Amino acid sequence: MNTANGTEAGSPATSRTPRTLGFTELKRWLRHRHPMIYLDRVLDYEPGEFLQSLLLVSGQTDTIAGHFPERAIYPASHLTQAFAQSGIVLFQLSTTPLADDELTLIGAVQSRFVKIVVPGDVVRFDVTAESIRHRLFTFSARASVAGVPVAQFRGTLVRVGVADLGEQLW
Structure with missing residues (x-):
């Protein structure tokens, strides 16, 4: 791994300057707010191609507080949300x-x-x-810790108008 920019040798970012998003800028691409923002940083991206993001796991977060308190484990459901948020950001950037x-x-x-x-x-x-087709985005992702795979994901996102969702009870 290249410690200067967080990229692995041979990744798309090695031949150009990485495009990054810090936490404040990242929040502009997500409708989520605390405690539902799972990403901390975007290391690099290429619209329509890829995005590399980070999640820093702390034992002090709300997500850890009640999830096996005797053996703190980060919930897979929250990893799923982090995958989705990474896809949402890439979809919009693309x-x-x-x-x-x-x-x-x-x-x-x-x-x-x-x-x-x-x-x-x-x-x-x-x-x-x-695949990016009008309002539909299909993406795949892998998650790793120190280069060791921890999860794989494939998902589809759809962009919808709030009015198309029917009666708004919220």
Whole structure:
């Protein structure tokens, strides 16, 4: 791994300057707010191609507080949300930002978790755009900690207008 920019040798970022998003800028691409923002940083991206993001796992987060307190394990459901948020950011970077009256909904999901994630881990997500068709985005991703795979994911996102969702009970 290249410690200067967090990229692995041979990744798309080695031949150019990485495009990064810090936490404050990253929040502009997500409708989520605390405690539902799972990403801490975008290391690099290429619209329509890939995105690399980080999740820093702390034992002090709300997500760890009640999840096996005697043996803190980061919930797989929250890793799934981090995968989705990485996809949401790549989808918008590849098309346009969401309008005020739009949301992204996750559709079909396939996931596999192969190793637990614990406080102190730095989870890296490598997301690849598979298909972008108007309001539909299909992507795949893998998550790793210190280069060791912890999960794989494939999902579909759809961009919808809030009015298309029917009666708004919220």
